[in-house]
Amino acid sequence: MRLSLGFNEESKRVQRYFSDERKKTVEYWVADQIRAQKEGEFVKVRPKGRVGEVLDDWLEFYIKTTMAKTTYHSYTSFVENVPGWFKRLNMENVKPQHCLRLLREYLDAGLQPNTVNIRRSVYVGFFSWARRLDYYKADNPMAAVEKLSEGLKEYKTLTPDELRRYLETADETMANGYRTAVHLIVYTDMRAREATALR
Known part of the structure; x- marks a missing residue:
């Protein structure tokens, strides 16, 4: 008897052969081979995929x-x-x-x-x-596409007087850790997430 069990890691077909005159022995052998396949002893390679x-x-x-x-x-x-x-x-x-x-x-x-x-x-x-990881072998298709032009970004910033008042309010109302983070962001141009991630 020949039993096909899918494909191994080299994409080669896994086949097992067995011969016995007794039908029950063959059935037990088939069941054992299928169990081994389900438990990963015979690896079926998934196609490269979508x-x-x-x-x-x-x-x-x-x-x-x-x-x-x-x-x-x-x-x-x-x-x-x-x-x-x-x-x-x-x-x-x-x-x-x-x-x-x-x-x-x-x-x-x-x-x-x-x-x-x-x-x-x-x-x-x-x-x-x-x-x-060898899912495909061609060149990176997205890398061939140019980045889009983002144009000039216009940001609304505080005037020096508004910034001074903001920092004074922060000093009066915020807990020390938050107050320190606000000053750090203002004086270093650090992003908020960068400042709060500091330890």
Whole structure:
């Protein structure tokens, strides 16, 4: 009897052969082989996969294990909101034209160019990871797409007098740790998250 048990890690078919005149013995042997396969003794290699499948692997085996929990949650939301048509593409078939269409959809949905550029960077990182792990062999398709022009950003800033009054109010009303963080941000141009992450 010949029993096929899927594929091993080299993508070669795993087959087992057995011969016995007694039907019950053959049945026991088949059951034992199937149990061994289910317990991982024979590894069936998943096809290179679609973008959505590889995104799931990237999220679970890279982001979850190397990033902070808050980052993982934000990336989870990111993956959930990747358009279905893009997730269904085979990794080997993703072209820069698909990536361009994806970024265009984000713009059409009302996202600002700087937000779209952040998403583009995430995709560049995702495709780089996928290539290192041999999910596909082509060049990074998102890296071929240029960043969008973000134009000049106009920020409303406090006047020197407004800033002085703000710091005086902070000194009078805030606890020491918060007051220190506010002064640090004002005098170093540090971002709020950078300041609050300091220990």
